[in-house]
Structures are given as C-alpha cells and as structure tokens.
Amino acid sequence: LAPLSVVVHEQLLARWLERKKPPEFDLIDGPGNPVIIAGYGRYGQIISRVLRMTGIPFTALEASYQQVDFVRKFGAKVYYGDASRLELLESAKTRDAKLFVLAIDDVEASVKTAAIVRKHFPDLPILARARNRVHYYRLRDLDIEAIERDTFLSSLDTARQALEKLGLDPTQAARAVDLFRKHDKRQLEVQYAVRQDEAQLIQTAAQAAAQLQELFESDVKEGGAAALPQSAKA
C-alpha cells in the first residue's frame, strides 16, 4: 500500500516542513483570502494546489462555471464571473489580498483584468501568465513585471531532453538551455524597448514570422557559427 516512492516523498516533505517558516499574515480572521487567482483553468489550478499544500487560502475567479466549489472545504472560495468587473473583484475582497495571480489564458480578458486591478488596487502585486510575446508586451505596458510565458519553461525542458537524446551530456544540455533562456529573456526586453506603437502589439501572422526571423538572427549573433558541432564545421 505504500510504494517506495511514496515513503521517500513523505520523508522529504516531513524534512521540508520542519524547516519552513509560516508566512506573515493571519489566515483565519481576515475577511478575504491572501491570494486571488483570476482564471481557474489548468494554470490557475496548479498554482492553487501548491498554495493548498503550503496552507495558504486562495479565492478563485473563473469566467465559466466549472463545478469546482468543493475547494471551499479547503478554505478556498470560488466566484464565477468576469474578473475584469470591479463588482466581482470587490465581492472577492481583492482589497484584503496580498497577491493577485492573473492566470487567464484569453489575451483580451487578461489585459482587461490587469488594467482594472492596476487602476483600483494599485499596490497589489500581480503575477501574470502570458500566452506569447505580444501578450507579454501588453502586460508590461501596464507595469506588470512578473510575467511568465505559459509554455516557455516546458518547451525549454523538451529542448533540454532533445539535446540529451542527440548526444549532449546532461550538464551540457542543461547549460545550453539555461544560456538560451537568459538570452531569450533579455531579447524579450530588447524587443519591448524598441516597439514603436500600440499598433505593433496587434499581432499578424506576417509580424509573428518577422519577429521569429529577427530572433533567429539574434540567436545566431549570440551563439553564432561557433556553436556548430565539429562534424558540421569540418
């Protein structure tokens, strides 16, 4: 009934729990929850489960009805509705929150929600999910700095596994991907800095292709021909 992996995991968890320090807010008496999660799809759900495991109550805002009211028994709350409506944010006691997690995948709904939260709760930190570079830029325009592209880290991990399958040793593969990750994050900010107007943020297929080409060229400058394995250089 308790396979080895479970036993090992529980030992790790027990060890971790001994060392951890509780966060500095009252989880019981406050009228709202410390975390608001807007968008309760696969992204928001993973975040909520990590919070649950760590004992931090959350309030989820979700546009479509999802039958997830059971989370209430874990100290959570769920509000169904449009997270960009101030009334919903007020009902969810956003004013009492310490953190707003913007996990909505629809770009327009995400940006609209970010704007209203920024306007009415200017001091509330926001952690956001972005679909792509253009979504990222639109959130940056609202002074949101903690933005994660939602498939970025998994695609990098698949790339790392690919390099290993192709003969790089694990350390080399991890280092290559880490260098790329840093280069791409810097490149994201470089492209953001030179964007010229709002119109550029309405993405077309041609713009996406041009952007990709620019990235390939920037990757070449960074990694360059020197990055080619010896078999190709010979």
Added chain:
Amino acid sequence: LAPLSVVVHEQLLARWLERKKPPEFDLIDGPGNPVIIAGYGRYGQIISRVLRMTGIPFTALEASYQQVDFVRKFGAKVYYGDASRLELLESAKTRDAKLFVLAIDDVEASVKTAAIVRKHFPDLPILARARNRVHYYRLRDLDIEAIERDTFLSSLDTARQALEKLGLDPTQAARAVDLFRKHDKRQLEVQYAVRQDEAQLIQTAAQAAAQLQELFESDVKEGGAAALPQSAKA
C-alpha cells in the same frame, strides 16, 4: 552598444562552447535532418531555436502556412501539411531522423500523428507536448514516455514566485514546488494506472472537476494539515 549583461552572457556562452561535445551524427551529408519538429507554433519554435543555437539542423512540419521559410538559410527545412499523413512524413525523410518532437497543440491532431509515427517508424524516439492530463494519458497509451504538459513548468514557476511574495524564503519556496512537482508526476501515473477504459479519456467538465477534487484530496493526504502554517493552526 554592449551592455554588461551581453558581455557576461557572451563570456558564459564561450565557456560553454569550449566544454561541449558534438553530437554523433553527420550534419551535412545525411539526406534528412536529425530532428523532425511536428507543430511549429510557439512550443516548436522555442525548441528549434535551441537546436539552431547548438548547431543541430531540424525539419519543421506545420499544418498552416506560417511564412517561416527563412529558417532554410539556417540549415532547416519546412513542410506545410498534415503531419499525420505518411506521405508528408516520408517527404520530410523521417526515416533518417534521430528524434521526433511532437509539438502540436491540438489534441486530436497530436494523437493521430503520434499513432502514425509509432506505427511506421517504431524505433524513432518521440518527445511530446501534452495540453492536459487526458492528452497525456492518450499519448501514454501509444507508449510515449517522454511527455511534457505544456503549461506545467511555467505554472509551477508562477507558484514558486507566489510563495516568495507571501513570505517564504527562496529555498523554502523552491523546495515546496519541487515536492509538489514530484508528487503530481507520481499522481499522474497513479491515475493513469487506474483508468478503466477509453471512454474515460474523453474529458467532460464534470470529469475534469472530479479529477481536480481527487487531486486536492491526494494533495491533502501528502501535504496534509501538517503543512498549514502556524498562524492557521493556532
């Protein structure tokens, strides 16, 4: 023109290049490329850029025309069409490839492509992207073991940042997320092992909610009431 971060990055890259060992296949004389990437959206593009930086040529298969033919000048190839059609796979010289990266986001198209690659190129290793747990299970049914849920790692990283914002120190936050990641991966295999039939793999909203509830309960068993911070237990 060369800010500090660029200089530092180039030094790191130079150091990495010195240490790396080339992969063991001929990049010039072979009739096909060593890597086939099916699905050239944001996921496949990131992987292709990492391969490019490392000097490994790839062939991209993409259902819709995307104006990315410029990659040819980097030793890459692009074929537009349905990657689940054997003729396209043959044209792309899949037989010569060392690795197939399944980066298609549409679940049905992904599973169909996986099945045909498994059938006609049984020895070709596949690295796959999955949208969610059900997509994961359907790929597992085809004996694909290297499957990455496409928003999983970014959502975990947002969770890690959330824990830090809420007062956990960086080491604690990283450890909590790492424990959760291992627990969830194990839980994914446990749920896969007990699935009863194909019908279970057609996901409804009610099933998704029941699955989430089961996960919350499993998280509680693992992390449990013991994981609550002291302020909540008092």
